Amino acid sequence: MFFIPGWLISIATFPGVIVHEAAHMLFCRLRGLAVLDVCFFRVGNPAGYVIHEETEDFNTAFLVSVGPLIVNSILCVVFCFPAFVPVRIFGRSDPLSYVLLWLGISIGMHAFPSTHDAKNVWRLARQQARSLKPLVLLSFPLVVAIYAGNFLRIVWFDYLYGFALGLLLPEFLLRLLA
């Protein structure tokens, strides 16, 4: 396993950073949360951010935090799907397909919310644990998964996630279709 600086990965996969922040912002808008400042991409740490007002509503906090997991994952499949059969199955090498695969996997790589995102959900989930609401209960393993996903970035888990989502899921879906 070799080390590549985070800022370099962010530059190489910048569409994923942009979509990640756009997903946070989208769910802020959908849940009526004020967005005070937003940076879709920059060379730095963090590579992007959305500053929004705090909320005590669990559903809102949950959706805003896991928004990238939903939006980035969907867009990863959407962009990889048209390209994976020609490239992966038929070994075609047309540039458009490679662009779409880069786009899709870049977006998929940035699907995992940050630990900062997970902290917001964790705080509210602990407060509301006794309510036994399904979303609250779901959030506990999800937060653990987010922490694990972030930790495993050192072994390229984010890339593997994007790759699996972009190339293996479409194959699985096509097999179901067939």
Add this chain to the structure above:
Amino acid sequence: MDGANETPGHDEGRPANACFRCETDYGSVVLPQIAGLPVCDACARFLRNRPFPAWIKGSFAALILLAVLAFLYNQRFFVAHVEMLRGVRELQNENLERAVSLFNAAAEQVPEEPEIRAVARYFNAALLVNQERSAEAIPLLKEALAIKPDESAYTLALLQAEAGLAYEQKDYGRFLIAEQTLAERQPDDPIAALGIASAHACKYAATGEEAPRALAERQIEAASKMKGADGPAFAEYLDRIRYRLDTREIISRGEYLRRFPNGRSPGGSGPSGPGPDGGG
């Protein structure tokens, strides 16, 4: 990253009722607060419904359009792949005819993919051999081999088709040579070994001479001792050879299965999918 806990800094020099965003001073009117910062109604509406920048909306629309166009452009690859997958499933269900039609359809979708064409030709040939139309199968297999000369399955299928053709033309001498070649290429395959017995049995049925009958019996004995000689395909093939030796009547596999759908031997060894060859 989601930065809910970070808020833009409050300007100490700003009047208490000045909107933090547009900086309009509302004097004695107390402004509502967002994240602890005074904000006027217009700015609050803007912040709660902050529009996406035009470049984000434009790029997103352009990329979605690109993905849709790429999908339409590559659609035939998807169709071909799905047809190949369905064809493989039909093969697993032992529906060779349906599989061949799907493989042929896939090959037509992507004519620039010779390997798909080779697979289609190979299974089409297998179907033709099973239908005792080996003469039609041979050019298809030659085409498949021209595409993939190193594919041993195609080479073996061509030998089987040549054996089938000899059998269909009642040239049992050539049939025997072809079966011997096949058995040499697959020394561990009991069905290939039975192929030699089948050819000897044909010679016996055609001439009534005892020598080929004895050779057939010896070959059956050798094949029966081989590993893997206990499967249903082996039993069914052996049944057909035995029928030929017992009656001196040479009938096709289809005719044999029509007459003895549950096999001739007690306990039966009925049809077991496409046979090892067409009629031999």
